[in-house]
Every structure is written in C-alpha cells, then in structure tokens.
Amino acid sequence: EKGGFPHFMLKEIYEQPRTIIDCIRGRINPEGTDVILSGVRDHQDKFLKAGRIIIVACGTSWHAGLIGEHLIEELCRIPVEVEYASEFRYRNPVIRPNDIVITLSQSGETADTLAAVELARNSGAFIYGICNVIGSSIARATDSGSYIHVGPEIGVASTKAFTGQVTVLIMLALSVAKLKKSISPELYTTMLHDLQQIPQLMERVLKLDTEICDLAKIFTYAHNFIYLGRGYNYPVALEGALKLKEISYIHAEGYPAAEMKHGPIALIDSEMPVVAIATADSVYEKTISNIQEIKARRGKVIAIVTEGNEDVRKMVDYVIEIPRVDERLIPLVVSLPLQMLAYHIAVNKNRDVDRPRNLAKSVTVE
Ligand code: F6R
Secondary structure: OOOOOOOHHHHHHHOHHHHHHHHHOOOEOOOOOOEOOHHHHOOHHHHHOOOEEEEEEOHHHHHHHHHHHHHHHHHHOOOEEEEEHHHHOOOOOOOOOOEEEEEEEOOOOOHHHHHHHHHHHHOOOEEEEEEOOOOOHHHHHOOEEEEOOOOOOOOOOOOHHHHHHHHHHHHHHHHHHHHHOOOOHHHHHHHHHHHHHHHHHHHHHHOOHHHHHHHHHHHOOOOEEEEEEOHHHHHHHHHHHHHHHHHHOOEEEEEEHHHHHHOHHHHOOOOOEEEEEEOOOOOHHHHHHHHHHHHOOOOEEEEEEEOOOOHHHHHOOEEEEEOOOOHHHHHHHHHHHHHHHHHHHHHHOOOOOOOOOOOOOOOOOO
C-alpha cells in the first residue's frame, strides 16, 4: 500500500506531480487558457461584492491560508485576514454579512475549524470550504467550496494536501480576479501557463532527493533550525519549520527574513543552520541582504535559489536549485525540497515519520 516507498510521507511527497494534475483537472479548459472553480462560478455575486475575506484554518492549512492572503490581495484586491480557527472562535470576531469566510482543512474534521465555521455561519457570512476528505463535517457545514482532490493523505505530516490547498487558492484567486477584472490579461495567461507546468517542474525537483539526502546527513544532529523567506515564501518558511519539528523533533522556527534583526538574530552563531529561500522574485535583493546579515554572524546557510544563480552560491554554505516559475507559484515548487529535507533528517534520527509522537491525523479535540 506504500507503493514501494518506506513511508507514506515519502510516497505522498512523490505523488505531488500527479495530485496537482488531479487538482486542476476539469477546472482549466482544454486549451489551457481559462480557469474557473464551479464554487466561484455558482456564487459570483458573493465574490463580486465581498467586502473582505477571512481565512480560518489550523496548522499546515493555516500556512496555505497565508499564501492565499497574498494571492487574493494581490490579484483580486479584496482585503484578507488569516486567522487561527482556535483564536477566531473564542474572540467574538467582527463578521459582516458581505464577508466571505474561506476555511481550509485537509481532514474536514478539525474541531476548532468546524467550530469557527459554525460561528461564522451564525453571523450570516458566506462560507467557502477547501477540503480534501469528501463529505467531511467541514465540507458539509459550508455553503460552497472546492475539494483539493489529492487522494487520501495517510502520513500525519501534511505534504500533498498543502500543495493541493495552495493550488486551489491559486485557481480561486485567478477565477475571482478575472470576474473582477482586477488582473491583467498578461499576468492571467502567464500564471495559468505556469500552473500547468507545475507537475513537470515538481518531477524535476524530486530528482534532487539524493542531494537533499546528503545534506540531511550533515544536519541530522543540529539542535535548532531557522527557516527564512519573504513575500510568498514567508509562509513556506513557516511550513518548512513545522515539517521539521513535527517529524524530527528538532526545534525549528520560521521567520519573515527581515524580522530577524528585531530579535531572533541574537540566536545566530556557527551552530545555527538557517534555511533561506532566495528565489528569483520581487523580494530577492532584500532576501540577499538578510542572508548577508546571517553570514556575518557565522550562521550556516542552506539557500534555496532559482537555477542558474551563481551569486548566492558564493555567499552561503549549501545551495539547492529549483526551476524558474512565476513568483506566485514558487511555493508549490519550493515546498518539495523542504518536505524532503525534513523527511531525511527524521529518517536519520529513526523517528516514526508517519506517526510522530503526540500527534493525530485529525485533531477532533479542542
Ligand atoms: C501538519 C499538520 C497539521 C494540520 C492541522 C489541520 O503537518 O498536518 O498542522 O495541518 O492539524 O488539519 P486539517 O487540515 O485536517 O484541518
């Protein structure tokens, strides 16, 4: 049932090129020039008059939500807030009738997320669910939504569900932006083209496995890790750190790279591995100065860059190269090496990768 893989997690990491195809199937026209989610098409008026979008989720799904915030604000020009379901539900939040609440949940059974959805329903907001498990409680409690269609996720650490959630959020942002005419036709075409290249690019990234396995050997005994990213890669840094801590039990923190100088940089010395995402995007130059700040304090930097980048190589200790893709889609590609790094470190430490201690696949307690 693990399809020849030693763990479900590795199988699910390797399934991603296929699960992205399943996720976009039927949502992009055969010519590859248009995308529409039926849940958006059937409720166009709600999206057109939305005053605000509130995204509620937990854990990895919350990280996907942060990427959704960036996508929706940039492309649709609708203000977005991202909330931990467990905080939102106990805060007596302001929810207006023309707000849309988007909820993300792989299992569709997370107790806090379900309670947040019920609270939002009672306030009269339109609720859009992005779930994996068909017919799950959260899927049933929403007004509309989209399944991510990535198939059962068995490993407790979420991998293919995360990239599926991000893919649906990209399609949702594109669908709404087109309706609102808030995206240029050029950007719409580029993003849609690049989205269809993602499975192929993921195949290429999976070939880095041996290289990442070797890198993992060097860092297996590290006690701490810092993950840095900016812009679209900031939530990816949070997710990279979460993957590492939950399956290897190594303490890891994700930070927006520029926040380091406001405190956490005090942690940096030659014993501190720092994974820095410095891909070709609008904040590349800024990220480079943050990497220099880390190197000046002798931190060990593993940089993830866009292929062909020689400048960062001169500056840091290790480099992982990923293929070039539109900035807004980089999270889909860059997440894979981070999943693989966490996986190999956890395997080296003999951890129970698919069933990490203290965790459950569906968190049905508050
Ligand atoms: C981390 C992980 C958890 C879940 C969280 C929400 O790898 O799996 O952080 O993302 O418990 O679960 P769902 O998405 O099922 O609501």
